[in-house]
Amino acid sequence: MIEERLTRAAIKERTEDHAMPVELRGITIRYDGGAEPLVIADDFDLGLEAGTMHCLAGRSGSGKTSILTVAAGLQQPTSGEVFWQGDALSTMDDDEISDRRRALIGYVDQGGALIDGMSALENVLLPAVPDGQVEERTEMAKDLLDLVGLGRRMRHRPGQLSGGERQRVAIARALILGTKVLVVDEPTANLDREQANKIIHILKDTTQDGIAVLVASHDQELIKAADSSTKMN
Ligand SMILES: Nc1ncnc2c1ncn2[C@@H]1O[C@H](COP(=O)(O)OP(=O)(O)OP(=O)(O)O)[C@@H](O)[C@H]1O
Numbered sequence: 001m002i003e004e005r006l007t008r009a010a011i012k013e014r015t016e017d018h019a020m021p022v023e024l025r026g027i028t029i030r031y032d033g034g035a036e037p038l039v040i041a042d043d044f045d046l047g048l049e050a051g052t053m054h055c056l057a058g059r060s061g062s063g064k065t066s067i068l069t070v071a072a073g074l075q076q077p078t079s080g081e082v083f084w085q086g087d088a089l090s091t092m093d094d095d096e097i098s099d100r101r102r103a104l105i106g107y108v109d110q111g112g113a114l115i116d117g118m119s120a121l122e123n124v125l126l127p128a129v130p131d132g133q134v135e136e137r138t139e140m141a142k143d144l145l146d147l148v149g150l151g152r153r154m155r156h157r158p159g160q161l162s163g164g165e166r167q168r169v170a171i172a173r174a175l176i177l178g179t180k181v182l183v184v185d186e187p188t189a190n191l192d193r194e195q196a197n198k199i200i201h202i203l204k205d206t207t208q209d210g211i212a213v214l215v216a217s218h219d220q221e222l223i224k225a226a227d228s229s230t231k232m233n
Pocket of ligand 1: 031032033038040058059060061062063064065066067216
C-alpha cells in the first residue's frame with residue numbers, strides 16, 4: 001500500500017534522527033506596546049519527542065500560537081532557548097534558521113492557507129519550487145495526498161474542496177520536504193466532528209512515521225488523542 005511505502009522510507013531515514021527534534025527551555029514571551037506588558041508564557045519548558053504528538057491546549061488568547069511560532073523559529077522568545085536537534089537557535093543566524101527550518105519543520109497555520117488558482121497537487125508541491133524539486137517530489141506529493149485521503153481529488157482547486165479537505169491538503173504540503181516536525185495551529189477549528197476526527201487520525205498516523213507533531217487546539221478529542229498535552233493559562 002502507498003502508506004506503507006511512505007512509512008518505511010520515512011522510518012529508515014528517521015531512525016538516525018535526534019530523539020528530541022524540538023526542545024524549549026525556560027521560554028518567556030512578553031509583548032510590550034499595550035497599556036501593560038503582556039506575558040503569555042513564563043519559564044515554559046517542552047521536549048517534543050520524535051514519533052509523538054503534543055497538544056498545547058487552552059483558551060483563545062492563552063498563547064498557543066505564540067509558542068508554536070517560537071518553536072518553529074518564526075519568532076524569538078523574550079528569554080529562554082529553543083533547540084532544534086540539540087542545537088540552540090541563538091547560535092544561528094537568520095539564514096541558517098531558515099535553511100534548518102525548511103529541512104526540519106512543516107508549519108500549518110490556522111486555516112492552512114492554500115493558493116486558490118492551483119490544484120491540490122500543485123499546492124502540495126509549492127514548497128519544492130524554490131529548490132527546483134517539483135518533478136522529483138511529484139510522486140511523493142501524490143502519496144501524501146493519498147495518505148490524507150485525497151488521492152482522487154488532487155486535481156481539484158481549493159474552492160472545490162471542503163474546509164476539512166483543504167486542511168488535509170495543507171498538512172500534506174507541510175510534509176512534502178520530508179519534515180520531521182509537523183507544527184499545526186487549530187487544525188480542527190470550524191470543522192464538523194467527522195472531518196475533525198479525520199484530521200486527528202491523520203496526525204496520529206503521521207507520528208507512526210516517526211514525525212513529531214506539535215499542535216495547538218482546544219478540541220477535547222484532539223487533546224485526548226495526543227500523547228501529552230500542556231494547558232496554557
Ligand atoms: N506580535 C504580538 N504583539 C502583541 N501582542 C500579541 C502579538 N501576538 C500575539 N499577541 C497577543 O498575545 C496573546 C496570545 O496570542 P496567541 O495568538 O499566541 O494566543 P492563542 O492561544 O493562539 O489564541 P487563539 O486560540 O485565539 O489563536 C493574545 O492576547 C494576543 O493578542
